[in-house]
Amino acid sequence: MTHTDSPGARSAPWVVLKFGGSSVSSRTRWDTIGGLVAKRKSEGFRVLVVVSAVSGVTNALVALSAPGGDIAQRREQAAALETRHRTFAQELGLDPETVIGDLIAQLHALVDDPRAAVSALDWQADVLALGELFSSRLGSAYLSANGLDLRWSDARAFLRAQVLPNQSDWAARLSVNCRLQPEPGFHERFAAQGDTLITQGFICADDDGRTAILGRGGSDTSAACFGALLGAQRVETWTDVPGMFSANPRQVPQARLLTRLDYEEAQEIASTGAKVLHPRCISPCREARVPLWIRDTSRPDFEGTVIGPRLADAAPGVKAISTKRGIVLVSMDGIGMWQQVGFLADVFERFKRHGLSVDLIGSSEANVTVSLDPSDNLVTTDVLERLAADLSEVCRVKVIAPCAAITLVGRGMRSLLHKLSDVLAEFGRERVHLISQSSNDLNLTFVVDEAVAEGMLPRLHELLIHAQAMPVEETAVFGPSWQELERGAAPLPSPWWAQRRQVLMQQAGQGTPCYVYDLPTVREKARGLRRIGALDRRFYAIKANPHPQILRTLEAEGFGFECVSAGEIEHVFNSLPGLDPTRVLFTPSFAARSEYEAALAHDVWVTLDSVYPLRHWPELFAGRDLWLRLDPGYGRGHHEKVRTGGSGAKFGLPLAALEDFAQEARRVGARIFGLHAHLGSGILDASHWRDVFGRLAAAAESLGTISALNLGGGLGVPAERGADPFDLDALAHTLAEAKALCPQYSLWMEPGRYLVADAGVLLLRVTQVIDKGGVLRVGVDGGMNTLLRPALYNARHEVFNLSRLDEGDAISCDVVGPICETGDVLARRRRLPETFEGDVLLVDTTGAYGAVMASAYNLRGLPAEAVLE
Ligand code: ASP
Numbered sequence: 022m023t024h025t026d027s028p029g030a031r032s033a034p035w036v037v038l039k040f041g042g043s044s045v046s047s048r049t050r051w052d053t054i055g056g057l058v059a060k061r062k063s064e065g066f067r068v069l070v071v072v073s074a075v076s077g078v079t080n081a082l083v084a085l086s087a088p089g090g091d092i093a094q095r096r097e098q099a100a101a102l103e104t105r106h107r108t109f110a111q112e113l114g115l116d117p118e119t120v121i122g123d124l125i126a127q128l129h130a131l132v133d134d135p136r137a138a139v140s141a142l143d144w145q146a147d148v149l150a151l152g153e154l155f156s157s158r159l160g161s162a163y164l165s166a167n168g169l170d171l172r173w174s175d176a177r178a179f180l181r182a183q184v185l186p187n188q189s190d191w192a193a194r195l196s197v198n199c200r201l202q203p204e205p206g207f208h209e210r211f212a213a214q215g216d217t218l219i220t221q222g223f224i225c226a227d228d229d230g231r232t233a234i235l236g237r238g239g240s241d242t243s244a245a246c247f248g249a250l251l252g253a254q255r256v257e258t259w260t261d262v263p264g265m266f267s268a269n270p271r272q273v274p275q276a277r278l279l280t281r282l283d284y285e286e287a288q289e290i291a292s293t294g295a296k297v298l299h300p301r302c303i304s305p306c307r308e309a310r311v312p313l314w315i316r317d318t319s320r321p322d323f324e325g326t327v328i329g330p331r332l333a334d335a336a337p338g339v340k341a342i343s344t345k346r347g348i349v350l351v352s353m354d355g356i357g358m359w360q361q362v363g364f365l366a367d368v369f370e371r372f373k374r375h376g377l378s379v380d381l382i383g384s385s386e387a388n389v390t391v392s393l394d395p396s397d398n399l400v401t402t403d404v405l406e407r408l409a410a411d412l413s414e415v416c417r418v419k420v421i422a423p424c425a426a427i428t429l430v431g432r433g434m435r436s437l438l439h440k441l442s443d444v445l446a447e448f449g450r451e452r453v454h455l456i457s458q459s460s461n462d463l464n465l466t467f468v469v470d471e472a473v474a475e476g477m478l479p480r481l482h483e484l485l486i487h488a489q490a491m492p493v494e495e496t497a498v499f500g501p502s503w504q505e506l507e508r509g510a511a512p513l514p515s516p517w518w519a520q521r522r523q524v525l526m527q528q529a530g531q532g533t534p535c536y537v538y539d540l541p542t543v544r545e546k547a548r549g550l551r552r553i554g555a556l557d558r559r560f561y562a563i564k565a566n567p568h569p570q571i572l573r574t575l576e577a578e579g580f581g582f583e584c585v586s587a588g589e590i591e592h593v594f595n596s597l598p599g600l601d602p603t604r605v606l607f608t609p610s611f612a613a614r615s616e617y618e619a620a621l622a623h624d625v626w627v628t629l630d631s632v633y634p635l636r637h638w639p640e641l642f643a644g645r646d647l648w649l650r651l652d653p654g655y656g657r658g659h660h661e662k663v664r665t666g667g668s669g670a671k672f673g674l675p676l677a678a679l680e681d682f683a684q685e686a687r688r689v690g691a692r693i694f695g696l697h698a699h700l701g702s703g704i705l706d707a708s709h710w711r712d713v714f715g716r717l718a719a720a721a722e723s724l725g726t727i728s729a730l731n732l733g734g735g736l737g738v739p740a741e742r743g744a745d746p747f748d749l750d751a752l753a754h755t756l757a758e759a760k761a762l763c764p765q766y767s768l769w770m771e772p773g774r775y776l777v778a779d780a781g782v783l784l785l786r787v788t789q790v791i792d793k794g795g796v797l798r799v800g801v802d803g804g805m806n807t808l809l810r811p812a813l814y815n816a817r818h819e820v821f822n823l824s825r826l827d828e829g830d831a832i833s834c835d836v837v838g839p840i841c842e843t844g845d846v847l848a849r850r851r852r853l854p855e856t857f858e859g860d861v862l863l864v865d866t867t868g869a870y871g872a873v874m875a876s877a878y879n880l881r882g883l884p885a886e887a888v889l890e
């Protein structure tokens with residue numbers, strides 16, 4: 022501590038500690054607060070504690086002061102609040118009468134106040150202020166009783182509401198900003214109170230001394246304003262979450278803790294939806310250059326989020342995706358707005374008249390659409406009706422609600438656009454009402470119907486990471502995921518290879534690159550799928566990994582085999598002599614006539630996905646039972662190149678051509694026995710297959726000849742071992758529901774990657790380690806020739822240094838192969854232990870589409886393959 026000579030000295034810097042509702046609602050939490058205050062004092066600070074009301078109290082006060090309430094009801098509400106605080110006082114071992122008797126009396130007096138009849142704004146302010154007055158009083162008495170020398174301070178004596186031009190009466194009393202310039206004598210007056218103070222959040226006073234309110238959640242802003250006025254060392258907001266996250270963790274458990282943000286980024290995240298901080302609390306800190314910490318009261322030693330000035334070397338990247346519900350869009354069609362002077366002025370003058378502040382704006386020559394944000398506005402049906410009536414004098418008005426705004430926040434958004442194609446495609450599937458890109462280059466917002474927003478978030482988050490638009494490997498910024506934090510100290514599930522490390526090192530000794538497959542893992546995955554009772558038959562899509570031992574393992578587990586070429590069919594029958602041909606499905610794409618002939622000669626199931634074969638080779642299919650692959654018009658999947666539905670993909674018969682196909686089949690004398698759809702890979706939410714089932718069942722009904730439905734595969738495999746695995750129970754549940762609806766159809770599925778990805782690893786040997794211009798590259802003896810997925814699909818695979826598994830991470834590097842291509846990068850910006858030539862690296866989750874996609878490019882050898890029983 023360099024700022025002070027002796028702890029508690031008058032010249033010591035202030036630190037502001039703010040505690041939210043749940044952090045002040047129990048005796049143990051107050052003990053934590055006491056501990057923290059004592060600690061900061063011992064570190065040499067003067068301490069100002071700013072508190073919220075006890076959990077739920079502000080809500081109750083809002084209800085009590087709502088316009089139109091009757092007196093009897095208000096008396097009941099007041100009695101409940103009295104009991105709540107009396108009980109809490111007792112829990113704290115305090116005498117309620119002495120500590121909060123006067124506040125209880127004030128509460129009852131306010132209910133009987135004549136201003137209540139008209140719900141006057143200044144009456145509402147007086148009522149709302151009670152919550153923080155109660156909590157600060159109780160806390161002050163409790164901490165003093167427990168030996169802390171601290172004084173209670175009335176925030177209204179120090180925080181002044183700032184009058185803003187154009188402010189509505191409501192905002193001027195109940196959603197105010199505070200002045201950040203100290204009044205003359207402020208510092209002396211403040212310091213005279215003592216070194217250790219407790220005061221209220223949420224409330225301040227106007228120049229006439231009347232109580233004013235900082236808006237819901239405004240205690241953070243109180244703390245920030247005090248921090249700015251006092252030139253504090255920092256403001257710490259203590260809350261019930263560990264910090265700010267890359268998405269709302271309740272919706273996206275994979276969301277990552279953001280350990281370091283600059284003021285502007287934090288501002289965007291807070292104002293676009295994150296609830297952790299009140300959006301107005303950042304600018305006071307930014308202006309006064311006071312850092313803002315977010316900390317978790319339930320884990321006081323955990324370093325949460327630090328918000329401070331921008332770092333000079335900050336790379337562009339999406340830091341968070343946030344959402345805000347309850348957005349109202351007002352769409353205005355102006356007749357002849359193009360180049361007309363003053364049209365926008367006319368329009369916006371009317372918003373101003375109704376005290377409404379506009380957030381987003383989109384405009385064209387004939388239309389202006391704006392959004393109203395519920396947290397900045399009192400948006401009631403009444404206000405909207407009056408606004409619409411006024412606006413209709415100058416344009417045609419349409420109100421679109423309820424909507425939600427989904428915002429990507431991060432520095433350098435414009436330079437990231439090329440990485441957002443998958444994210445944009447995801448939005449393309451929904452109705453987007455408005456897109457807006459902020460002029461500060463920090464935000465890109467999409468306004469969609471409220472009902473669809475929440476469901477989109479986990480996918481969008483995953484796509485952002487996948488496309489490397491959200492640089493989660495930047496460990497200075499991205500901390501652990503919510504899920505990891507929740508799991509706490511429980512160890513991560515350890516992968517099979519961690520137990521077989523010695524064997525793998527020996528294997529690597531016999532030559533690299535080498536893929537190694539663990540058959541017990543294949544079996545375990547197969548058994549998971551066998552437990553899905555609604556499925557009648559299961560097939561393994563062998564293109565993922567046709568290794569004969571894997572085929573034998575899955576045959577023993579009762580699986581059939583899905584093949585996409587005559588070569589694969591031959592391979593299956595060669596590897597599994599005597600296999601019943603009805604356990605083989607042939608689902609080719611643009612195959613030659615001779616391949617169909619070969620398949621039919623084997624008597625396996627044949628799938629067509631266009632009318633072409635029927636029309637041109639009718640004699641092949643006469644008297645046959647066929648499968649038909651449909652394209653319901655959209656694809657899914659982790660990357661554009663694995664999306665196999667929709668007009669952009671070459672697969673499947675469009676629904677519109679179904680009747681044509683059926684006619685042709687009848688003419689040829691073939692029966693359509695089953696319908697199939699496979700829309701893509703890497704899908705993690707089970708509801709997808711319900712969708713597919715619904716579409717196939719509808720088509721089946723129109724055909725009348727169908728006995729079976731094949732729902733395809735595509736079950737996602739998370740790139741990280743720590744992430745939540747694919748939820749098989751959810752899939753089982755969904756399929757059971759589907760089956761119950763249409764029990765007449767036999768249900769088939771044909772996963773590939775899901776069965777084998779986790780069972781395989783790729784072993785590579787380090788060739789060279791080079792630092793070029795600050796980028797450290799670890800070279801290995803196999804690259805895109807050995808494992809194509811990163812180059813082809815941007816796929817993420819975890820990389821471990823198997824030779825140094827017990828050493829801590831020390832470097833951040835790219836892992837690159839020996840191929841003469843810039844795209845020959847297996848992994849970017851990964852943390853590894855210090856790594857040397859000769860080390861063995863393990864690339865995880867490579868049992869699928871690994872060896873089988875390897876090539877001889879650059880005339881390098883193909884990888885070896887080994888199998889562990
Ligand atoms: N008690 C106020 C509210 O609930 C302010 C706060 O807690 O930040 O809105």
Ligand code: MG
Pocket residue numbers: 041042073238239240241
């Ligand atoms: Mg709060």
